[in-house]
Amino acid sequence: MNQHSPKSARLLLEFILPEHLIEPVLGDLEEEFNHRATSQTLLKRQLWYWRQALTTTFHFISHTQKALIMFLISVVFFGSLTFLAMYLGGGVGAFMDLPSFIITLPPALLFTLAVTSKASFGQAFNIVLSGHADSLKQVRTSLMVFSVLGNTSLWIGALMTVVGWIAIGSQLTDIEVFGRAFAISILTMFYALVIKLICYVACQRITYIGESLSPAE
Amino acid sequence: MTKSRFLGEFEQYVILAVLRLDQQAYGSSIRQLLHDVIHRDVSIGALYTTLSRLEEKGLVESKMGEATAQRGGRAKKFFVVTGAGKQALQQSRQALDAMWRDVKLAFIEVAR
Numbered sequence: 001m002n003q004h005s006p007k008s009a010r011l012l013l014e015f016i017l018p019e020h021l022i023e024p025v026l027g028d029l030e031e032e033f034n035h036r037a038t039s040q041t042l043l044k045r046q047l048w049y050w051r052q053a054l055t056t057t058f059h060f061i062s063h064t065q066k067a068l069i070m071f072l073i074s075v076v077f078f079g080s081l082t083f084l085a086m087y088l089g090g091g092v093g094a095f096m097d098l099p100s101f102i103i104t105l106p107p108a109l110l111f112t113l114a115v116t117s118k119a120s121f122g123q124a125f126n127i128v129l130s131g132h133a134d135s136l137k138q139v140r141t142s143l144m145v146f147s148v149l150g151n152t153s154l155w156i157g158a159l160m161t162v163v164g165w166i167a168i169g170s171q172l173t174d175i176e177v178f179g180r181a182f183a184i185s186i187l188t189m190f191y192a193l194v195i196k197l198i199c200y201v202a203c204q205r206i207t208y209i210g211e212s213l214s215p216a217e
Numbered sequence: 218m219t220k221s222r223f224l225g226e227f228e229q230y231v232i233l234a235v236l237r238l239d240q241q242a243y244g245s246s247i248r249q250l251l252h253d254v255i256h257r258d259v260s261i262g263a264l265y266t267t268l269s270r271l272e273e274k275g276l277v278e279s280k281m282g283e284a285t286a287q288r289g290g291r292a293k294k295f296f297v298v299t300g301a302g303k304q305a306l307q308q309s310r311q312a313l314d315a316m317w318r319d320v321k322l323a324f325i326e327v328a329r
Contacts, residue, residue, distance in 0.1 A: 005289075018269075021265055023294070024243065024265075024291070024293060025244065025261055025265055026289065027244075027288035027289065027291030027292060028244035028245040028261055028288070028293075030287075030289035030291060031245050031287055032245055032248075034287055051260075052262070055260035055261075055262045056261055056265070059266045060262060
C-alpha cells in the first residue's frame, strides 16, 4: 500500500523553507517517514511528520517570511485600532451593515476581474503573501489589480453614499429616522475607505518587492 | 593572527557528526547519529538551521547528491567539514579541556 506523508505539511514546508533547502529537507523527512513504516502506524508517522513540519516552520519563518509577518501584523494592528475606534464611537454594531458591504466589495471585485484577469488577480495576492515576484511585468500587473480594486471601491462607495443621500432627501418625512438613515448611507464610503487602505498597503508592498528586480527581468 | 571562534555545544555535536559520517553526512544520517550516540532527538528544522549557519560561517560545505525513490524523488544534501571548521572545533575542544581541568581539581577538593 502506498502511504504518503501529509500533503498539507509538505506544502507548508515548501512555503516556509528557503528555496535551496526544500529539496533536502522534504527528502529527509520522506526518507524517515518511510523508514518508520516498519515500526509505527500511519497515524503516528503522520503526527511525527507534522511535529517536524511545525518545528521547522518555527525555526525558519522569521528568516524567510519576515516581510509577510510584518505585513500581517500591520493589518492586524490596523484592524484592532479600527475596531477600538468603532467600539469607542458608540458600539461596533453601528458600523455593521451587510447590504452596504455587499454593494461595495463584490462589485469592486467583479470590476477588477473584468479589467484585469483571474490569473492576474490570484498572482497579485500571491505576491503580497509570498513576498516574491519573478518579473517586473508581474509587479506592474499586480499593482494594477490593487489599484483598480482600491479605486473602484472608493468610487462605488462614494456613489452609493450619494444615492443614499438622494433617497433620504426625497423620502424624508420623519426627522427622527434621519440620523439612522444618514449613518447607513455613509457606511458604504466607510467600507470603501477600508478596502482602499488595504489596497494601498498591498501596492506599497508590491512596489518594494519590485525594487529588488532589475529592469531586464 | 587568526580570529578565534568558539562553537556552541550543538554546533560542536553537528560538526562531529559530519566528521564521523565522512562522505555520508546528510540530514537524516546526522539526525540518526545524534540520536544513537547522545540520545538527542533533534528536529530537522533545528538541524538545518545550524547547518545553514555553519555553512554561512564557512565551517561546513555542502553539495547535492542523488535523488532516490525512497525520498520521494528528492536529492540529498551532503555536508563536509572545511579546514576552518576543523580548526574551530579544535579551538573549542582546547578551551573546554582547559576549563574542565580546573573544574576537575575543584571537584576533587570538594569531594574530600
